[in-house]
Amino acid sequence: MSQFVQEKRSISPLFWLPFGAGGMLSALFGPALILITGILAPTGFLLPQSFESYDHARAFAQNPLGKLVLLAIIALFLWHGAERIFLTLKDMKAGPLLNLKYATYGVAAAVTVVTVLLLLAVGF
Amino acid sequence: MSERRPYRRPMSPTWWANPPYRAYTLRELTGVAVAIYGLVLFFGLVCLALGPGAYDGYLAFLRSPFSIVLHLLLLAAMVYHVVTWFETLPKTQPKLIVDGKPFPAKKMTDIAIKVGAGCSLVLLLIAIWVGR
Amino acid sequence: MPEAATAVKTVELKILRYRPASDERPAFGSFKVPYTEDMSVLEALQTIKDTLDGTLSFRWSCRMAVCGSCGMMINGKPQLACNTLLRNLPPGPVTIEPLNNFPIERDLVVSVGDFVKKIESIYPYIIPKEPKTVAEGPYLQTPAQLAAYESFSDCINCMLCYAACPQFGENPNFIGPGAMALLQRYNGDSRDGGQQKRLDTIHGEDGVWSCTAVGYCSEVCPKQVDPANAVNQNKTNSAFDFFLRFLRPGGAR
Incomplete structure (x- = not known):
């Protein structure tokens, strides 16, 4: 018997676990990914510019394992960012919480769904 | 004689911008960089699905000075994220007992940062090897 | 050491005063007291109360950082007044306020009822x-099992961690770092079987999920309890419980 009313369970874990997964994934591989796709391959330094050519990118996105990698990176990075940006905007009292949720988790959810559709659209 | 009238002082609306909370807010804002990089890859995927013409436009963007500078900034923010992420990591773990003594959080952070740097390095070397 | 020479030196304390019977809102009052090398902030306050203004209200008891009564904001940082020596503070006036994030009862005294x-x-x-019955003997514990929770049992309920926590400031119903440290003291005890019961009390928005891992609570703790670790490891526990409850008999609530 408890004299305290038990509080309703929060659904925060649904957002916190993808946040944590995205944070860990980016902490382990984020610097290398940015270097490879955004700096080395575009400038042709250490990596050939053809590294991310249309044919190579297409072959990667058509490979089932490649699809999984792309989905994990894009979706989890966005869910990670969404959680942190939402909480910071909340700290800043930047607006009504529902609007902030649409602008953060909403974007992450939309990007996740579209990513899945695109990965299906590029074929196998 | 005695009067009870508890007074609640308001919080500063800008507490998050000032010490001692500024470092915390900066740490959280690395999430913006992580999300932007996710969006850059997402738009690459969109262009890829649209066809070779659109994807060439994406590659041209990646090779533009704007994109290179953007990615250098993203890289700096990402490195800050790596360090602060592993500084926070021990807080989310149960106390680790080694030889009957609590394992220092600082040591756990040092090891984790080395593991993180190692993962990135291995991925980089694999990419360079594949791209030969 | 020439006694007379040191006694001339004074230190100024700017203290946030609030007397509910007469003051509309808190305001700073200034006091100058003789300074000595070995003086704590608490001793300066006691000197003021004894010699300058007997109405100044503050809590204190042990004078040795064990009772947890004299927590206050010293130059904007939550600290124990007994544990803070004037000589370690930067020169100039010392600002003293009641603990942040708590309702002020009077002067430096805050409400502790909610805590x-x-x-x-x-x-x-x-x-x-x-x-077990007494006849069956005591509950045994190894030193390693003790180490798993011992630091959390060092909490002296001084509430500095609450004054350090902006999320508690934003949401006074947040269970907060101190109570979570005590929760982990029992949840981490090898003799204890109440983990699920306690996890059920903190799975809400006002439970662990108000925490954003700022970490300042652990920095200001005078006993190195690391309450941020207590809160955040239970965030992990609560997150897994969110999904694993469906595997527990009667847990799907």
Whole structure:
């Protein structure tokens, strides 16, 4: 018997676990990914510019394992960012919480769904 | 004689911008960089699905000075994220007992940062090897 | 050491005063007291009360950082007044305010009622895994099992961690770092079987999920309890419980 009313369970874990997964994934591989796709391959330094050519990118996105990698990176990075940006905007009292949720988790959810559709659209 | 009238002082609306909370807010804002990089890859995927013409436009963007500078900034923010992420990591773990003594959080952070740097390095070397 | 020479030196304290019977809102009052090398902030306050203004209200008891009564904001940082020596503070006036994020009762005295209720709410006692009679002997524990929770048992309920926590400031119903440290003291005890019961009290928005891992609570703790670790490891526990409850009999609530 408890004299305290038990509080309703929060659904925060649904957002916190993808946040944590995205944070860990980016902490382990984020610097290398940015270097490879955004700096080395575009400038042709250490990596050939053809590294991310249309044919190579297409072959990667058509490979089932490649699809999984792309989905994990894009979706989890966005869910990670969404959680942190939402909480910071909340700290800043930047607006009504529902609007902030649409602008953060909403974007992450939309990007996740579209990513899945695109990965299906590029074929196998 | 005695009067009870508890007074609640308001919080500063800008507490998050000032010490001692500024470092915390900066740490959280690395999430913006992580999300932007996710969006850059997402738009690459969109262009890829649209066809070779659109994807060439994406590659041209990646090779533009704007994109290179953007990615250098993203890289700096990402490195800050790596360090602060592993500084926070021990807080989310149960106390680790080694030889009957609590394992220092600082040591756990040092090891984790080395593991993180190692993962990135291995991925980089694999990419360079594949791209030969 | 020439006694007379040191006694001439004074230190100024700017203290946030609030007397509910006469003051509309808190305001700073300034006091100058003789300074000595070995003087704590608490001793300066006691000097003011004894010699300058007997109405100045503040809590204190042990003078040795064990009782947890004299927590206050010293130059904007939550600290124990007995544990803070004037000589270690930067020169110039010392600003003294009641602990942040708590309602002020009078001068440096804040309301502690909500905090006590939170402590009571998390079953702050051992709930034995398997009840034993006296005849069956004591509950045994290895040094390693003790180490797993010992630091959390060092909490002196000084509430500095609450004054350090912006999320508690934003949401006074947040269970907060101190009560979570006490929860982990029992949840981490090898003799205890009440983990699920306690986890059920902190799975809400006002439970662990108000925490954003700022971490300042652990920095200001005078006993190195690391309450941020207590909160955040239970965030992990609560997150897994969110999904694993469906595998528990009667847990899908």
